[in-house]
Amino acid sequence: MGGEIQLTDKKVIAAFDFDGTITTRDTLPVFVWYATKLWRILSGTLMVVPFVALFKLKVIPNYQAKERLFKAFFAGVKVDKFTALCTGFKSVIDKLVNPDALAKIRWHHEQGHEVIIISASAENWINPWAIEQGIKTVLATQLQVIDDKITGVFLTKNCHGPEKVARLLAAYPDRKNYILYAYGDSNGDKELLAFADHSFYRSY
Template sequence: MDIYILFNTLCMINLAVFDFDGTITRKDSFLGFIRFSHGTALFTGGFAIMSPYLLLWKLGILKNGNVKQRVFGWFFKGMDYGRFQELADRFKHRISRMERPDIMEKLKEHVLQGDQIIIISASVENWIRPWAKQQQIEMVAGTEIEVKNGVLTGRFSSDNCYGIEKVNRLIRLFPDLSSQRNNYHITAYGDSNGDKELLAYANKGHYVG
Protein backbone atom coordinates (compact mmCIF):
# COMPACT_ATOMS: atom_id res chain seq x y z
CA MET A 1 0.00 0.00 0.00
CA ASP A 2 1.22 3.50 -0.84
CA ILE A 3 2.58 5.16 2.33
CA TYR A 4 0.50 8.29 1.63
CA ILE A 5 -2.71 6.25 1.37
CA LEU A 6 -1.78 4.32 4.53
CA PHE A 7 -1.15 7.57 6.44
CA ASN A 8 -4.47 9.04 5.31
CA THR A 9 -6.31 5.85 6.27
CA LEU A 10 -4.81 5.85 9.76
CA CYS A 11 -5.61 9.55 10.26
CA MET A 12 -9.16 9.29 8.90
CA ILE A 13 -11.93 10.46 11.22
CA ASN A 14 -14.82 7.99 11.04
CA LEU A 15 -18.31 9.32 11.68
CA ALA A 16 -21.48 7.24 11.94
CA VAL A 17 -24.51 9.50 11.50
CA PHE A 18 -28.00 8.26 12.29
CA ASP A 19 -31.40 9.77 11.62
CA PHE A 20 -33.74 9.14 14.55
CA ASP A 21 -37.43 8.76 13.67
CA GLY A 22 -38.00 5.70 11.50
CA THR A 23 -34.30 4.83 11.55
CA ILE A 24 -33.35 4.24 15.18
CA THR A 25 -37.03 4.09 16.14
CA ARG A 26 -39.96 2.27 14.55
CA LYS A 27 -42.33 5.18 15.14
CA ASP A 28 -42.35 8.96 14.93
CA SER A 29 -41.12 10.35 18.25
CA PHE A 30 -42.67 13.79 17.59
CA LEU A 31 -46.16 12.29 17.54
CA GLY A 32 -45.25 9.87 20.31
CA PHE A 33 -44.11 12.66 22.62
CA ILE A 34 -47.27 14.70 22.05
CA ARG A 35 -49.45 11.69 22.91
CA PHE A 36 -47.24 10.87 25.92
CA SER A 37 -47.34 14.42 27.30
CA HIS A 38 -50.99 15.27 26.61
CA GLY A 39 -52.89 11.97 26.53
CA THR A 40 -54.83 10.36 23.71
CA ALA A 41 -57.97 12.51 23.94
CA LEU A 42 -56.15 15.85 23.68
CA PHE A 43 -53.80 14.39 21.08
CA THR A 44 -56.76 13.41 18.89
CA GLY A 45 -58.60 16.68 19.43
CA GLY A 46 -55.53 18.76 18.73
CA PHE A 47 -54.82 17.05 15.46
CA ALA A 48 -58.46 17.44 14.44
CA ILE A 49 -58.06 21.20 14.93
CA MET A 50 -54.75 21.14 13.04
CA SER A 51 -56.17 19.04 10.17
CA PRO A 52 -56.58 21.99 7.71
CA TYR A 53 -52.86 22.74 8.00
CA LEU A 54 -51.99 19.07 7.61
CA LEU A 55 -54.10 18.96 4.44
CA LEU A 56 -52.32 22.02 3.01
CA TRP A 57 -49.00 20.32 3.76
CA LYS A 58 -50.10 17.14 2.00
CA LEU A 59 -51.13 19.25 -1.01
CA GLY A 60 -47.68 20.86 -1.05
CA ILE A 61 -49.00 24.33 -0.21
CA LEU A 62 -47.36 24.56 3.22
CA LYS A 63 -43.85 23.38 4.05
CA ASN A 64 -43.18 20.54 6.45
CA GLY A 65 -41.38 22.80 8.94
CA ASN A 66 -44.17 25.40 9.02
CA VAL A 67 -46.85 22.83 9.80
CA LYS A 68 -44.67 21.10 12.35
CA GLN A 69 -44.14 24.39 14.21
CA ARG A 70 -47.87 25.13 14.19
CA VAL A 71 -48.58 21.71 15.67
CA PHE A 72 -45.83 22.08 18.26
CA GLY A 73 -47.11 25.53 19.21
CA TRP A 74 -50.69 24.35 19.63
CA PHE A 75 -49.65 21.68 22.11
CA PHE A 76 -46.74 23.31 23.94
CA LYS A 77 -47.00 27.12 23.78
CA GLY A 78 -46.99 28.51 27.32
CA MET A 79 -45.67 25.34 28.98
CA ASP A 80 -43.07 25.80 31.70
CA TYR A 81 -39.68 24.72 30.35
CA GLY A 82 -38.88 22.71 33.49
CA ARG A 83 -42.11 20.74 33.08
CA PHE A 84 -41.38 20.19 29.38
CA GLN A 85 -37.88 18.89 30.07
CA GLU A 86 -39.16 16.64 32.86
CA LEU A 87 -41.56 15.04 30.36
CA ALA A 88 -38.75 14.77 27.80
CA ASP A 89 -36.53 13.01 30.33
CA ARG A 90 -39.27 10.50 31.19
CA PHE A 91 -40.01 9.87 27.51
CA LYS A 92 -36.66 8.08 27.08
CA HIS A 93 -38.26 4.93 28.49
CA ARG A 94 -40.91 5.02 25.75
CA ILE A 95 -38.22 5.53 23.13
CA SER A 96 -36.42 2.42 24.38
CA ARG A 97 -39.54 0.41 23.48
CA MET A 98 -39.57 1.95 19.99
CA GLU A 99 -36.03 0.96 19.01
CA ARG A 100 -35.32 -0.96 15.81
CA PRO A 101 -33.15 -3.96 16.80
CA ASP A 102 -31.40 -4.07 13.41
CA ILE A 103 -30.28 -0.44 13.61
CA MET A 104 -29.30 -0.74 17.27
CA GLU A 105 -26.97 -3.56 16.19
CA LYS A 106 -25.45 -1.30 13.53
CA LEU A 107 -25.00 1.43 16.11
CA LYS A 108 -23.20 -0.98 18.47
CA GLU A 109 -20.93 -2.12 15.61
CA HIS A 110 -19.85 1.47 14.99
CA VAL A 111 -19.20 1.98 18.71
CA LEU A 112 -16.97 -1.12 18.78
CA GLN A 113 -15.08 0.19 15.75
CA GLY A 114 -14.35 3.41 17.62
CA ASP A 115 -16.42 5.60 15.28
CA GLN A 116 -17.90 8.87 16.51
CA ILE A 117 -21.69 8.50 16.74
CA ILE A 118 -23.95 11.41 15.82
CA ILE A 119 -27.75 11.58 15.79
CA ILE A 120 -29.23 14.18 13.44
CA SER A 121 -33.01 14.42 13.50
CA ALA A 122 -35.90 16.64 12.52
CA SER A 123 -37.40 15.88 15.92
CA VAL A 124 -36.80 18.10 18.92
CA GLU A 125 -33.43 17.65 20.63
CA ASN A 126 -34.89 17.76 24.14
CA TRP A 127 -36.40 14.28 24.10
CA ILE A 128 -33.65 12.68 22.00
CA ARG A 129 -30.77 13.71 24.28
CA PRO A 130 -31.91 11.80 27.43
CA TRP A 131 -32.21 8.58 25.41
CA ALA A 132 -28.90 9.25 23.65
CA LYS A 133 -27.17 9.82 27.00
CA GLN A 134 -28.23 6.32 28.06
CA GLN A 135 -26.39 5.03 24.98
CA GLN A 136 -23.29 7.17 25.76
CA ILE A 137 -24.01 9.27 22.66
CA GLU A 138 -23.05 12.88 23.26
CA MET A 139 -23.56 14.41 19.81
CA VAL A 140 -27.18 15.15 18.99
CA ALA A 141 -28.45 17.73 16.50
CA GLY A 142 -32.16 18.27 16.11
CA THR A 143 -34.78 20.96 15.85
CA GLU A 144 -34.35 23.46 18.70
CA ILE A 145 -37.17 25.10 20.63
CA GLU A 146 -37.50 28.74 21.67
CA VAL A 147 -37.78 29.50 25.39
CA LYS A 148 -38.35 32.96 26.90
CA ASN A 149 -38.44 33.64 30.63
CA GLY A 150 -38.58 29.91 31.32
CA VAL A 151 -41.64 29.35 29.13
CA LEU A 152 -41.98 27.74 25.70
CA THR A 153 -43.06 30.23 23.04
CA GLY A 154 -44.33 27.46 20.77
CA ARG A 155 -41.80 28.40 18.10
CA PHE A 156 -38.56 26.80 16.99
CA SER A 157 -35.29 28.67 17.51
CA SER A 158 -33.59 26.80 14.65
CA ASP A 159 -34.52 25.72 11.16
CA ASN A 160 -36.40 22.44 10.97
CA CYS A 161 -33.56 19.88 10.90
CA TYR A 162 -34.70 18.28 7.63
CA GLY A 163 -33.14 17.80 4.20
CA ILE A 164 -30.05 19.92 3.55
CA GLU A 165 -30.28 21.31 7.10
CA LYS A 166 -29.07 17.90 8.34
CA VAL A 167 -25.86 18.36 6.35
CA ASN A 168 -25.54 21.94 7.63
CA ARG A 169 -25.88 20.77 11.22
CA LEU A 170 -23.26 18.05 10.70
CA ILE A 171 -20.83 20.63 9.34
CA ARG A 172 -21.60 22.87 12.32
CA LEU A 173 -20.56 20.00 14.61
CA PHE A 174 -17.43 19.32 12.55
CA PRO A 175 -16.38 22.64 10.93
CA ASP A 176 -13.35 21.03 9.27
CA LEU A 177 -15.74 19.23 6.93
CA SER A 178 -16.01 22.48 4.97
CA SER A 179 -12.32 22.52 4.04
CA GLN A 180 -11.00 19.04 4.85
CA ARG A 181 -13.80 16.71 3.73
CA ASN A 182 -11.29 14.05 2.60
CA ASN A 183 -10.12 13.62 6.19
CA TYR A 184 -13.51 12.22 7.14
CA HIS A 185 -15.23 8.95 6.32
CA ILE A 186 -18.97 9.28 6.93
CA THR A 187 -21.43 6.42 7.16
CA ALA A 188 -25.04 7.61 7.36
CA TYR A 189 -28.37 5.90 7.97
CA GLY A 190 -31.80 7.30 7.09
CA ASP A 191 -35.28 6.22 6.09
CA SER A 192 -37.05 9.12 4.36
CA ASN A 193 -36.91 11.97 1.86
CA GLY A 194 -35.67 14.20 4.66
CA ASP A 195 -32.45 12.16 4.77
CA LYS A 196 -31.61 12.20 1.05
CA GLU A 197 -29.08 15.02 1.22
CA LEU A 198 -27.36 13.52 4.25
CA LEU A 199 -27.11 10.09 2.61
CA ALA A 200 -25.73 11.67 -0.57
CA TYR A 201 -23.14 13.64 1.42
CA ALA A 202 -21.88 10.51 3.19
CA ASN A 203 -19.21 8.18 1.83
CA LYS A 204 -21.64 5.35 2.55
CA GLY A 205 -25.33 6.18 2.73
CA HIS A 206 -27.71 3.45 3.87
CA TYR A 207 -31.44 3.81 3.21
CA VAL A 208 -33.16 1.67 5.85
CA GLY A 209 -36.83 2.49 5.28
Protein backbone atom coordinates (compact mmCIF):
# COMPACT_ATOMS: atom_id res chain seq x y z
CA MET A 1 0.00 0.00 0.00
CA GLY A 2 1.65 3.32 0.83
CA GLY A 3 3.15 4.56 -2.42
CA GLU A 4 0.30 3.91 -4.82
CA ILE A 5 -1.97 6.65 -6.10
CA GLN A 6 -5.53 6.01 -5.02
CA LEU A 7 -8.19 7.19 -7.46
CA THR A 8 -11.20 8.44 -5.55
CA ASP A 9 -13.71 11.25 -5.55
CA LYS A 10 -13.55 11.40 -1.77
CA LYS A 11 -11.34 13.74 0.21
CA VAL A 12 -8.21 11.99 1.49
CA ILE A 13 -6.76 12.81 4.91
CA ALA A 14 -3.36 11.58 6.05
CA ALA A 15 -3.07 11.73 9.85
CA PHE A 16 0.41 11.47 11.33
CA ASP A 17 1.35 10.98 14.94
CA PHE A 18 4.30 13.24 15.78
CA ASP A 19 6.62 11.79 18.43
CA GLY A 20 8.29 8.61 17.24
CA THR A 21 6.45 8.73 13.90
CA ILE A 22 7.46 11.98 12.24
CA THR A 23 10.36 12.35 14.66
CA THR A 24 12.74 9.64 15.78
CA ARG A 25 12.09 10.24 19.48
CA ASP A 26 9.78 11.87 21.99
CA THR A 27 10.17 15.64 21.70
CA LEU A 28 8.91 16.51 25.21
CA PRO A 29 12.12 15.72 27.13
CA VAL A 30 14.17 17.32 24.37
CA PHE A 31 12.06 20.47 24.63
CA VAL A 32 12.44 20.53 28.42
CA TRP A 33 16.24 20.50 28.08
CA TYR A 34 16.09 23.10 25.31
CA ALA A 35 13.70 25.52 27.03
CA THR A 36 14.50 25.17 30.74
CA LYS A 37 17.36 26.48 32.83
CA LEU A 38 19.43 23.91 34.70
CA TRP A 39 18.25 24.97 38.16
CA ARG A 40 14.62 24.47 37.15
CA ILE A 41 15.40 21.11 35.55
CA LEU A 42 16.91 19.95 38.84
CA SER A 43 14.10 21.26 41.04
CA GLY A 44 11.41 20.19 38.58
CA THR A 45 12.80 16.68 38.32
CA LEU A 46 12.51 16.26 42.10
CA MET A 47 8.87 17.31 41.90
CA VAL A 48 8.06 15.04 38.95
CA VAL A 49 9.78 11.79 39.98
CA PRO A 50 7.03 10.63 42.40
CA PHE A 51 4.35 11.10 39.75
CA VAL A 52 6.40 9.31 37.10
CA ALA A 53 6.76 6.41 39.53
CA LEU A 54 2.99 6.37 40.14
CA PHE A 55 2.40 6.35 36.39
CA LYS A 56 4.84 3.46 35.88
CA LEU A 57 2.98 1.57 38.61
CA LYS A 58 -0.30 2.37 36.81
CA VAL A 59 -1.65 4.21 39.85
CA ILE A 60 -2.29 7.41 37.88
CA PRO A 61 -3.01 7.82 34.14
CA ASN A 62 -0.61 9.20 31.55
CA TYR A 63 -2.19 12.65 31.41
CA GLN A 64 -1.85 13.29 35.16
CA ALA A 65 1.87 12.52 35.16
CA LYS A 66 2.36 14.65 32.05
CA GLU A 67 0.41 17.57 33.49
CA ARG A 68 2.52 17.48 36.63
CA LEU A 69 5.61 17.65 34.44
CA PHE A 70 4.31 20.75 32.67
CA LYS A 71 3.52 22.40 35.99
CA ALA A 72 6.98 21.61 37.35
CA PHE A 73 8.87 23.01 34.38
CA PHE A 74 6.66 25.66 32.81
CA ALA A 75 4.08 27.00 35.29
CA GLY A 76 4.41 30.77 35.46
CA VAL A 77 6.35 31.15 32.19
CA LYS A 78 5.04 34.10 30.15
CA VAL A 79 3.24 32.90 27.04
CA ASP A 80 5.26 35.21 24.76
CA LYS A 81 8.49 33.69 26.04
CA PHE A 82 7.09 30.18 25.72
CA THR A 83 5.96 30.89 22.15
CA ALA A 84 9.41 32.21 21.24
CA LEU A 85 11.02 29.09 22.69
CA CYS A 86 8.65 26.88 20.68
CA THR A 87 9.44 28.77 17.50
CA GLY A 88 13.17 28.42 18.09
CA PHE A 89 12.73 24.73 18.82
CA LYS A 90 11.77 24.15 15.17
CA SER A 91 15.44 23.89 14.21
CA VAL A 92 15.88 21.13 16.80
CA ILE A 93 12.85 19.25 15.45
CA ASP A 94 14.37 19.43 11.96
CA LYS A 95 17.28 17.34 13.25
CA LEU A 96 14.93 14.76 14.80
CA VAL A 97 12.68 14.23 11.76
CA ASN A 98 12.63 10.76 10.21
CA PRO A 99 13.44 11.29 6.51
CA ASP A 100 11.09 8.46 5.52
CA ALA A 101 8.21 10.18 7.32
CA LEU A 102 9.03 13.49 5.67
CA ALA A 103 9.11 11.81 2.26
CA LYS A 104 5.66 10.29 2.91
CA ILE A 105 4.26 13.65 3.98
CA ARG A 106 5.52 15.17 0.75
CA TRP A 107 4.06 12.26 -1.24
CA HIS A 108 0.62 12.88 0.27
CA HIS A 109 0.90 16.57 -0.56
CA GLU A 110 1.81 15.70 -4.15
CA GLN A 111 -1.36 13.59 -4.39
CA GLY A 112 -3.45 16.53 -3.21
CA HIS A 113 -4.24 14.88 0.14
CA GLU A 114 -4.74 16.88 3.32
CA VAL A 115 -1.98 16.12 5.83
CA ILE A 116 -2.68 16.64 9.53
CA ILE A 117 -0.80 15.92 12.74
CA ILE A 118 -2.49 14.33 15.75
CA SER A 119 -0.23 14.31 18.81
CA ALA A 120 -0.14 14.11 22.58
CA SER A 121 2.62 16.71 22.59
CA ALA A 122 1.75 20.36 23.09
CA GLU A 123 0.62 22.02 19.87
CA ASN A 124 2.85 25.01 20.73
CA TRP A 125 6.10 23.47 19.49
CA ILE A 126 4.56 21.36 16.72
CA ASN A 127 2.83 24.26 14.95
CA PRO A 128 5.94 26.20 13.81
CA TRP A 129 7.43 23.08 12.21
CA ALA A 130 4.09 22.00 10.72
CA ILE A 131 3.46 25.39 9.12
CA GLU A 132 6.85 25.27 7.42
CA GLN A 133 5.91 21.86 5.97
CA GLY A 134 2.60 23.12 4.62
CA ILE A 135 0.57 21.32 7.31
CA LYS A 136 -2.28 23.57 8.39
CA THR A 137 -4.04 21.37 10.94
CA VAL A 138 -2.43 20.22 14.19
CA LEU A 139 -4.70 18.42 16.64
CA ALA A 140 -2.62 18.23 19.81
CA THR A 141 -2.69 18.88 23.54
CA GLN A 142 -3.48 22.52 24.33
CA LEU A 143 -2.11 24.38 27.34
CA GLN A 144 -4.05 26.69 29.64
CA VAL A 145 -2.93 30.33 29.78
CA ILE A 146 -4.07 32.72 32.53
CA ASP A 147 -2.87 36.32 32.81
CA ASP A 148 -0.51 35.71 29.87
CA LYS A 149 1.27 32.90 31.72
CA ILE A 150 1.43 29.14 31.21
CA THR A 151 -0.26 27.43 34.17
CA GLY A 152 0.90 23.88 33.43
CA VAL A 153 -2.72 22.74 33.25
CA PHE A 154 -4.04 21.14 30.07
CA LEU A 155 -6.80 23.14 28.41
CA THR A 156 -7.88 20.02 26.51
CA LYS A 157 -7.63 16.33 27.24
CA ASN A 158 -4.21 14.83 26.58
CA CYS A 159 -4.40 13.92 22.87
CA HIS A 160 -3.56 10.26 23.37
CA GLY A 161 -5.33 6.96 22.67
CA PRO A 162 -9.12 7.35 22.17
CA GLU A 163 -8.78 11.14 22.39
CA LYS A 164 -6.99 11.12 19.02
CA VAL A 165 -10.09 9.68 17.35
CA ALA A 166 -12.33 12.11 19.28
CA ARG A 167 -10.27 15.10 18.14
CA LEU A 168 -10.23 13.86 14.56
CA LEU A 169 -14.03 13.48 14.51
CA ALA A 170 -14.50 16.89 16.10
CA ALA A 171 -12.51 18.45 13.26
CA TYR A 172 -13.73 16.12 10.48
CA PRO A 173 -17.14 14.73 11.52
CA ASP A 174 -18.34 13.40 8.15
CA ARG A 175 -16.35 10.17 8.35
CA LYS A 176 -18.08 8.55 5.37
CA ASN A 177 -16.99 11.41 3.15
CA TYR A 178 -13.22 10.96 3.41
CA ILE A 179 -10.59 8.27 3.19
CA LEU A 180 -8.23 8.16 6.15
CA TYR A 181 -4.58 7.19 6.17
CA ALA A 182 -3.04 6.98 9.66
CA TYR A 183 0.59 6.67 10.77
CA GLY A 184 1.67 5.81 14.31
CA ASP A 185 4.28 4.05 16.39
CA SER A 186 2.85 3.29 19.84
CA ASN A 187 -0.12 2.03 21.87
CA GLY A 188 -1.27 5.64 22.06
CA ASP A 189 -2.00 5.46 18.33
CA LYS A 190 -3.81 2.10 18.19
CA GLU A 191 -7.33 3.56 18.26
CA LEU A 192 -6.50 5.99 15.46
CA LEU A 193 -4.86 3.24 13.40
CA ALA A 194 -7.88 0.97 13.87
CA PHE A 195 -10.16 3.81 12.77
CA ALA A 196 -8.30 4.40 9.50
CA ASP A 197 -8.93 2.94 6.06
CA HIS A 198 -5.19 2.53 5.59
CA SER A 199 -3.04 2.20 8.72
CA PHE A 200 0.74 2.17 8.98
CA TYR A 201 2.35 1.08 12.26
CA ARG A 202 6.03 1.97 12.40
CA SER A 203 6.10 1.98 8.61
CA TYR A 204 5.37 4.35 5.73
